[in-house]
Amino acid sequence: MEDQSPKIDLVWGCAAIARVxxxxxxxxxxxxxNGTLPAKKVGGRWVIERGKLLALFLEDVA
Structure with missing residues (x-):
């Protein structure tokens, strides 16, 4: 039986987000x-879903 749960690609930490x-x-x-990026703090670390991060920049270009 295959796992059908959606795969979430998270980017953890400011330095990793900055690289992306x-x-x-x-x-x-x-x-x-200042809230420009749609991220949340979890346990004192910033986290964001990679798809949302990329979509934020791609929608500005279109």
Missing amino acids: IRRTPRQCFYMLE
Whole structure:
């Protein structure tokens, strides 16, 4: 029997998120703190779903 649950690709931590969006960790932290990025804090660490992060930038281009 196959697992049919959806796969969620999470990006954990400001430095990892910064690498995905190609910004410095400082720039990324600013964007996280002011709510520009749709991320949440879990246990003191920022986390965001990779698909939502990429969609945020792709919708601005279109």
